[in-house]
Amino acid sequence: MSAPDDVLVSVRGLKTYYSIRGSFLDRLVGRTGAAVRAVDDVSLELRKGEVLGLVGESGSGKTTLGRTLLGLVPATEGTVEFEGQDITHASEHDRRLLRRRMQIVFQDPHASLNPAMTVAQAVGHPLEIHGLARGREEVRARVADVLERVGLAPAEQFMDKFPSDLSGGQKQRAVIARAIILNPVLLVADEPVSMLDMSVRAKILELMLALKHDFDLTYLYITHDLATAKFFCDRIAIMYLGRIVEIGPSEAIYADPKHPYTQALLRAIPEPDPRRTIPRDLPRGEVPDASRPPLGCSFHPRCPKAFEVCGWESRDLKELLERRWAGLGEEGFEAEQAAVGPMEALDVAKTHVRLAAHGGAHGSDLRGLLDRARAADPAEPFWTGVQEMRDANGSLEIDWYDPVEPRLLPADSVEVECHLYDETALAEAAQRRQSRIPQ
Ligand SMILES: Nc1ncnc2c1ncn2[C@@H]1O[C@H](COP(=O)(O)OP(=O)(O)O)[C@@H](O)[C@H]1O
Numbered sequence: 001m002s003a004p005d006d007v008l009v010s011v012r013g014l015k016t017y018y019s020i021r022g023s024f025l026d027r028l029v030g031r032t033g034a035a036v037r038a039v040d041d042v043s044l045e046l047r048k049g050e051v052l053g054l055v056g057e058s059g060s061g062k063t064t065l066g067r068t069l070l071g072l073v074p075a076t077e078g079t080v081e082f083e084g085q086d087i088t089h090a091s092e093h094d095r096r097l098l099r100r101r102m103q104i105v106f107q108d109p110h111a112s113l114n115p116a117m118t119v120a121q122a123v124g125h126p127l128e129i130h131g132l133a134r135g136r137e138e139v140r141a142r143v144a145d146v147l148e149r150v151g152l153a154p155a156e157q158f159m160d161k162f163p164s165d166l167s168g169g170q171k172q173r174a175v176i177a178r179a180i181i182l183n184p185v186l187l188v189a190d191e192p193v194s195m196l197d198m199s200v201r202a203k204i205l206e207l208m209l210a211l212k213h214d215f216d217l218t219y220l221y222i223t224h225d226l227a228t229a230k231f232f233c234d235r236i237a238i239m240y241l242g243r244i245v246e247i248g249p250s251e252a253i254y255a256d257p258k259h260p261y262t263q264a265l266l267r268a269i270p271e272p273d274p275r276r277t278i279p280r281d282l283p284r285g286e287v288p289d290a291s292r293p294p295l296g297c298s299f300h301p302r303c304p305k306a307f308e309v310c311g312w313e314s315r316d317l318k319e320l321l322e323r324r325w326a327g328l329g330e331e332g333f334e335a336e337q338a339a340v341g342p343m344e345a346l347d348v349a350k351t352h353v354r355l356a357a358h359g360g361a362h363g364s365d366l367r368g369l370l371d372r373a374r375a376a377d378p379a380e381p382f383w384t385g386v387q388e389m390r391d392a393n394g395s396l397e398i399d400w401y402d403p404v405e406p407r408l409l410p411a412d413s414v415e416v417e418c419h420l421y422d423e424t425a426l427a428e429a430a431q432r433r434q435s436r437i438p439q
């Protein structure tokens with residue numbers, strides 16, 4: 001553990017939920033008061049002088065976490081401490097002071113700059129609003145200095161230009177200049193290069209590393225690109241559906257990824273040598289809806305290694321059937337779909353369902369259908385989660401095991417949130433396997 005005075009930011013049990021009204025249909029079926037769980041119980045520390053990478057697919061909650069940290073979005077639960085002070089509910093006055101110390105650089109440099117302001121006006125603006133420079137000359141002198149530092153040199157050539165006169169890379173340099181002119185200690189960089197041309201990305205990242213050194217900065221670097229994070233970050237946190245699923249030193253994450261999601265993200269990095277053919281696909285399916293996350297481990301519907309304890313439920317059955325039907329001929333698909341009937345009942349997460357047979361079929365036909373699905377793909381992890389199937393008066397009843405919530409636990413030099421590294425969960429799974437009722 002690092003000494004407390006090494007820690008710049010400490011986040012504990014942070015949740016940021018966005019409330020959504022839902023559609024008319026949602027309200028009709030009683031799905032009101034739903035919330036998007038954009039950040040769902042995150043704890044982490046940012047140490048002084050480090051670059052912490054926050055990596056995950058789009059929609060995983062990276063931006064929301066970065067913005068909550070800076071107080072741009074209110075936390076629903078939990079705390080954010082900055083330099084030892086709880087700033088979760090800081091007053092507007094304190095926030096103003098904090099903005100000198102914590103800055104953010106957004107993805108789109110074009111949208112970040114007011115088209116009607118010159119570079120000098122934009123970059124000098126923070127000095128003016130915080131009343132930190134005496135007179136126009138001092139503002140210009142400090143702007144000139146910071147422009148040179150970000151590589152917009154000679155500064156005189158850039159000061160009176162408008163954003164429309166600059167390239168994408170130059171705009172992002174100006175945005176970075178504006179972010180560092182107040183001498184902050186923390187910079188949250190939210191995908192700062194993802195909208196720039198490939199050719200300038202590395203240059204901007206090199207600039208950011210040089211500035212970090214010159215200005216003693218600490219970075220939270222947000223990206224969906226694990227490849228660039230490798231050379232840029234000291235530590236990496238992998239985020240999935242609002243949670244940190246793995247966190248540790250960059251070398252460890254790249255050399256020995258533990259979480260199946262991290263492993264998949266690494267496999268998805270294009271191989272520089274085209275003769276090597278490594279599968280590059282991310283796991284099946286998409287990132288699920290963050291207002292209705294899967295039970296148990298949120299990654300289980302996509303996880304190739306999921307097993308008995310990972311949180312199997314009704315929605316997984318629906319997905320399994322849909323995947324199967326996509327691969328069947330029209331006739332087979334129509335017959336099976338007619339027997340199963342409408343599947344809305346499977347949309348609400350449940351570990352017990354009673355599936356009524358339709359179209360003249362019987363419960364035993366449904367069982368036959370599921371047996372065929374299983375025989376076609378016996379390695380499918382879904383089947384490990386089925387505790388029992390029973391025919392009952394024209395229906396098939398299915399029970400899944402209770403979900404077990406994964407916890408972020410140490411594993412070698414990282415921390416990982418996956419049952420594969422949790423002795424208690426492994427023991428529970430072994431017991432379930434032994435006592436399973438033969439189907
Ligand atoms: N203002 C908002 N209102 C409602 N939902 C939001 C809002 N902003 C983001 N979300 C949702 O929160 C989740 C996380 O989004 P975001 O933090 O932008 O993730 P990322 O930066 O990883 O793409 C997504 O499901 C997104 O649709």
Ligand code: SF4
Binds near residue numbers: 297298300301304420
């Ligand atoms: S707990 Fe681990 S094995 Fe289970 S679904 Fe999640 S990532 Fe996969």
Ligand SMILES: [Mg+2]
Binds near residue numbers: 062063064
């Ligand atoms: Mg984002």
